[in-house]
Amino acid sequence: MAERREESRPRAVYFYGTCLVDLFFPAAGMAGIELLRREGLEVVFPQGQTCCGQPPFNCGHSAAALAVARAQIALFPQPWPVVVPSGSCAAMMKRHYPELFAGEPDHPAAEAFAARVYELTQFLVGVLGVQLDDKSQRSQRSKASQLGQREQRGQRGQGGQPVRVTWHSSCHALRELGVREEPLALLGQLANVELAPLARERECCGFGGTFSIRFPEISAAMVADKAADVTATGASELLSGDCGCLLNIAGHLARQGSPVRARHIAEFLLERTGGD
Amino acid sequence: MAIETGGSGPPDFRASSTAALRDPQIRANFRRAMDGLMAKRAALFADPAEWQALRALGASIRARSLARLPELLVRLEERCRQNGIAVHWAETTAAANETVLAILRAHGATRLVKGKSMVSEEMHLNDFLAAHGVESLESDLGEYIVQLDGEAPSHIIMPAIHKNVGQIARLLGQKIRDAKYTEDVDELTAIARRVLRQKFEQAEAGLSGVNVAVAETGTLVLIENEGNGRMSTHVPPLHIALMGLEKVVERLEDVPPLLALLTRSATGQTITTYINMISGPRGEGEKDGPREVHLVILDNERSRIFADPELRATLRCIRCGACMNHCPVYGRVGGHAYQTTYPGPIGKILAPQTEGVKRRHDLMHASSLCGACVEVCPVEIPITELLVRLRSEAAHGEPGSPVLEAGQARNRWEDLAWAAWRWLHGSPRAYRLVSRLLARCAWLPPPRIGPLRAWTSVRTAPRPARRTLHELARARGVRDA
Numbered sequence: 001m002a003e004r005r006e007e008s009r010p011r012a013v014y015f016y017g018t019c020l021v022d023l024f025f026p027a028a029g030m031a032g033i034e035l036l037r038r039e040g041l042e043v044v045f046p047q048g049q050t051c052c053g054q055p056p057f058n059c060g061h062s063a064a065a066l067a068v069a070r071a072q073i074a075l076f077p078q079p080w081p082v083v084v085p086s087g088s089c090a091a092m093m094k095r096h097y098p099e100l101f102a103g104e105p106d107h108p109a110a111e112a113f114a115a116r117v118y119e120l121t122q123f124l125v126g127v128l129g130v131q132l133d134d135k136s137q138r139s140q141r142s143k144a145s146q147l148g149q150r151e152q153r154g155q156r157g158q159g160g161q162p163v164r165v166t167w168h169s170s171c172h173a174l175r176e177l178g179v180r181e182e183p184l185a186l187l188g189q190l191a192n193v194e195l196a197p198l199a200r201e202r203e204c205c206g207f208g209g210t211f212s213i214r215f216p217e218i219s220a221a222m223v224a225d226k227a228a229d230v231t232a233t234g235a236s237e238l239l240s241g242d243c244g245c246l247l248n249i250a251g252h253l254a255r256q257g258s259p260v261r262a263r264h265i266a267e268f269l270l271e272r273t274g275g276d
Numbered sequence: 277m278a279i280e281t282g283g284s285g286p287p288d289f290r291a292s293s294t295a296a297l298r299d300p301q302i303r304a305n306f307r308r309a310m311d312g313l314m315a316k317r318a319a320l321f322a323d324p325a326e327w328q329a330l331r332a333l334g335a336s337i338r339a340r341s342l343a344r345l346p347e348l349l350v351r352l353e354e355r356c357r358q359n360g361i362a363v364h365w366a367e368t369t370a371a372a373n374e375t376v377l378a379i380l381r382a383h384g385a386t387r388l389v390k391g392k393s394m395v396s397e398e399m400h401l402n403d404f405l406a407a408h409g410v411e412s413l414e415s416d417l418g419e420y421i422v423q424l425d426g427e428a429p430s431h432i433i434m435p436a437i438h439k440n441v442g443q444i445a446r447l448l449g450q451k452i453r454d455a456k457y458t459e460d461v462d463e464l465t466a467i468a469r470r471v472l473r474q475k476f477e478q479a480e481a482g483l484s485g486v487n488v489a490v491a492e493t494g495t496l497v498l499i500e501n502e503g504n505g506r507m508s509t510h511v512p513p514l515h516i517a518l519m520g521l522e523k524v525v526e527r528l529e530d531v532p533p534l535l536a537l538l539t540r541s542a543t544g545q546t547i548t549t550y551i552n553m554i555s556g557p558r559g560e561g562e563k564d565g566p567r568e569v570h571l572v573i574l575d576n577e578r579s580r581i582f583a584d585p586e587l588r589a590t591l592r593c594i595r596c597g598a599c600m601n602h603c604p605v606y607g608r609v610g611g612h613a614y615q616t617t618y619p620g621p622i623g624k625i626l627a628p629q630t631e632g633v634k635r636r637h638d639l640m641h642a643s644s645l646c647g648a649c650v651e652v653c654p655v656e657i658p659i660t661e662l663l664v665r666l667r668s669e670a671a672h673g674e675p676g677s678p679v680l681e682a683g684q685a686r687n688r689w690e691d692l693a694w695a696a697w698r699w700l701h702g703s704p705r706a707y708r709l710v711s712r713l714l715a716r717c718a719w720l721p722p723p724r725i726g727p728l729r730a731w732t733s734v735r736t737a738p739r740p741a742r743r744t745l746h747e748l749a750r751a752r753g754v755r756d757a
Contacts, residue, residue, distance in 0.1 A: 030745065043754055047746055247738050
């Protein structure tokens, strides 16, 4: 599978970290970068990047969104893919930049940029066709395995410590990007990782950016139901590809004193496959 | 506005939704009902290819009809008149009420029996007629229940969905003479049926809504499951049909795909028990049917919505209710909290356009933009995109905007906050400085003020990491630009 995709495989990629990852989940961002580097790609992280502009765009302040979006696009001049560890921010750039720039002189540039945007798991599966080998055992982790060299990933299928996880898809990954199978496919490659699905996996967790601030009571009712759903799966970890959802659900779980660990799928994948 | 908010004050979704969340009965009743409706719908759209093809057809039929709306309405009026149906136009709900009253008075009618009509809810017709000495009785079981309890519908298809069997049993036991208390659904239905049968026989006029009006034939299509629609439109000597002006389609062949989408999306049925195609009053030598049929076509700001090519998609709606059945907000606060005739996602884009984006500003923002509604809409209304457009119109709409109260919800503090946001995120150096500063202060207890106070009511405060991704990337030799 990896060979078949070799032709369309780019030499280098841009990484767009997103503002939430930058401030609250930088380890998830680094894990995403490492997962890409491990596949032999050069990863470029323009230091001028800030935010995709989704918060003001969703609130109806499109002038602010447009100004910042324009500044972001200028940072990614090469025709390389732009990989984003967030379904929501990727959807903003891929789906909404073209409408945000409608009627602007740089609309064609925004459309060309949008076409290069990928959500992280979408890129790992759809473009790179990665094959993961579950071998993480924290106690046995050697320096060599931390480097995550491809040749050292022999003895496929033995697996690391058995773990049960559950997966929360962000609404925007699911509905605006159509990313559903990709993260599940990646988790499915890990021999000793059991995936326990949520009973209402398509239901919003109640984050919604400023929605959770403007309507805290409704948002609270939604996240309480989501946390109960997570707990009912019996999983020890909640994984997601979106840090907004993670902030929301993890914050609620922590407030309840839940032992469930919530983190970004990139961190989990890297750890399970011998990276750090 | 379906619920009077007490006095003339504007509706307050924040207050009504908070109150609804505290009522465990509302949450339990809606959760159970919505789960059932979602499952039934999903079972009938199990084949994604068929669903995509059918909804694309439905969307194109509605979009094509709207593109030629003025012409189709003129043709509908002509054909209806040829069929013997009198056509009346009403720009406002007040005018529509007066029209209905005038028709009733011309026939000396004081007892009206109604099939289900959301346009009549929009008009608050029952209250208006009661104030003018006309008894207006709902004959759809759900509508009958909410009318008995002095309430408005909480759902456009299932008006009494907020009540469970126990609540309905108590209501009928109290309000209907000689009715014994029972929680048996068949017995409860029989009690209502006994009352309604008598009313059908006595009524001097019947009233109904219209699901689809066909321009080429002058046919009014009305679907229902209880037979009360047929009784209301055929037993009394006078039939008045109410429709919003967007309900017209060009041809008869446009009807089957729309009905297939409507019934599956609404109740998870492949077809309803009754499909009424009304093409005029009783003809020469015919033994049943009304002597007179009147059609009242209501605007109520629809032509304003029609004027904007993007917002026009709002008028594609076929009133199936799937958006509310799948909405995580509606399912938790219930329909009454919206204080609109049409609650849920469609109400969030419709009410601000008919009542004003300032008046219903809170409603437009009460969405996480999760898109569950867009995913199930059988006519592909981009509800979340229209919400964002209306939010923008509310804050920055220019005087020439077709949107009611455009630019009137401008908030100087919000403008200032977004201007600061724009400056910070448009200045990479400042952004890196501020984000590094926040990371350095991560050990400080987060201040519980402003947005963080609302956030931390049910969550721990988010803590910045000690180093930003920008710093980590640089430290680990990730190439910059």
